[in-house]
Amino acid sequence: xxxxxxxxxxxxxxxxxxxxxxxxxxxxxxxxxxxxxxxxxxxxxxxxxxxxxxxxxxxxxxxxxxxxxxxxxxxxxxxxxxxxxxxxxxxxxxxxxxxxxxxxxxxx
Amino acid sequence: xxxxxxxxxxxxxxxxxxxxxxxxxxxxxxxxxxxxxxxxxxxxxxxxxxxxxxxxxxxxxxxxxxxxxxxxxxxxxxxxxxxxxxxxxxxxxxxxxxxxxxxxxxxxxxxx
Numbered sequence: 001x002x003x004x005x006x007x008x009x010x011x012x013x014x015x016x017x018x019x020x021x022x023x024x025x026x027x028x029x030x031x032x033x034x035x036x037x038x039x040x041x042x043x044x045x046x047x048x049x050x051x052x053x054x055x056x057x058x059x060x061x062x063x064x065x066x067x068x069x070x071x072x073x074x075x076x077x078x079x080x081x082x083x084x085x086x087x088x089x090x091x092x093x094x095x096x097x098x099x100x101x102x103x104x105x106x107x108x
Numbered sequence: 109x110x111x112x113x114x115x116x117x118x119x120x121x122x123x124x125x126x127x128x129x130x131x132x133x134x135x136x137x138x139x140x141x142x143x144x145x146x147x148x149x150x151x152x153x154x155x156x157x158x159x160x161x162x163x164x165x166x167x168x169x170x171x172x173x174x175x176x177x178x179x180x181x182x183x184x185x186x187x188x189x190x191x192x193x194x195x196x197x198x199x200x201x202x203x204x205x206x207x208x209x210x211x212x213x214x215x216x217x218x219x220x
Contacts, residue, residue, distance in 0.1 A: 004150075030206050042213035043198060086150070090206045098150035 002027040002091040006099035014107055019074040021102045023087030026068065033096065034061050034072045035086040043086070046072070077106045111135050114199050114212035121189050121219055129184040129215045131199030139205060140182040142174060143198040145214075151198055157182060158205065186217075194219045 003026040013019055023032070034046040047054050047061040049070065054061050058077075063070040074081055082105050088096040112133045121127040131140065139158050143151035155164045157176045171193070173185040186193055199212040 033209065035211070043200075043211035045209060045211065048208045088209075096151075096153070096209065098152075100148075100150045 002029065002089055002097045004087055004089055004097050004099040006085075006087050006102050008102060009100065010103045010105075012105045012107065013077060015078060017077050017106075019077050019081070019104065019106075021072045021085050021087075021104070023070045023072070023099055024068055025087075025089045025091075025097075027091050028065075028068070029089045029091045031090045032063055032070050033088040033090070034070070035088060037084040037086055037101065039083075046085075074104075079106045079108050082106050110213070112199060112201055112210050112212040114197075114215050116215060117213060119215055119217050121186075121217065123191065123219055124188050127186050127189055127217070129186075129197050129199075129217070131182045131184070131212055132180050133201045133210075134180070135201055135203070135210060136179060137201035137203050137210070138179075139202045139207075140176060141200040141202075141209070142182070142184050143200065145196040145198055147195075154184070189217070189219045191219050193217065 005024050007022045031048055031050045033048050036044045036046050049061055049063045058075045060073040084101040084103050086101045087099040115130045141156040142154045144154055145151040153165050154168045155174050171187050176182045196214045196216050198214045200209045202209045
C-alpha cells in the first residue's frame with residue numbers, strides 16, 4: 001500500500017509570500033493529484049500530474065517520478081488561498097490514496 | 109455549474125436510524141467513488157462503482173452499503189449509524205479508472 005506524506009502539516013504565511021507544499025510517496029504511481037479543500041469540506045481538483053510540471057494561474061505543480069516527490073507552489077499568495085491542500089496518488093489500486101493535507105493560512 | 113452534486117450538505121441522524129446520502133453527476137462518468145473523511149484525517153475510500161460493477165474496500169464495515177441505479181446517481185446507505193460514523197462523506201467521479209477525479213461538496217453527517 002502506498003504511503004503518502006505531506007509537509008508541512010500546518011503553514012501560516014503573510015500575503016504575498018511564495019508557498020511550497022511537499023508530497024512524497026512510497027510506491028510508483030500512474031498519477032498524482034493536488035486537491036484543495038475549503039472549510040465547508042468541498043474538494044476541488046487543482047492538478048493531475050504524471051510527469052514534469054503544470055501551471056495554472058498562480059499555482060505550479062511539479063513531480064519527480066524517480067524521487068517519488070511532488071511539490072505545489074503558490075506565488076503571490078493571497079488570503080483566499082487559505083485552505084487545506086491534499087496530495088493524492090493513484091498507484092494502480094482502485095481509487096486514490098490521500099495524504100493528510102496541509103492546512104494553509106495566508107494572513108493579510 | 110456544479111457537476112457532482114451531493115445532497116444533503118448537512119445531515120443529522122439519530123444513533124441507529126438508517127440514513128441515505130445522495131450523489132449525482134452530470135459528467136456521464138463511468139466511475140463513482142464514496143469516501144469517508146473524519147476530522148483532521150485523510151479521506152478513506154469506502155467503495156466505488158465502475159459502471160454497474162461494485163467494488164468494496166476490504167475494511168469497509170458491513171454497515172455501509174451503496175446503490176447505483178443509473179449512471180447519474182449513486183447512494184450511500186448507512187444501515188445503523190453509530191457515533192463513530194460521524195464524518196464528511198465525499199462523492200467523486202472519474203471518466204475512467206486513473207483519470208482526473210471530480211469531487212462533490214460533501215455531506216457532513218452528525219450522529220446524535
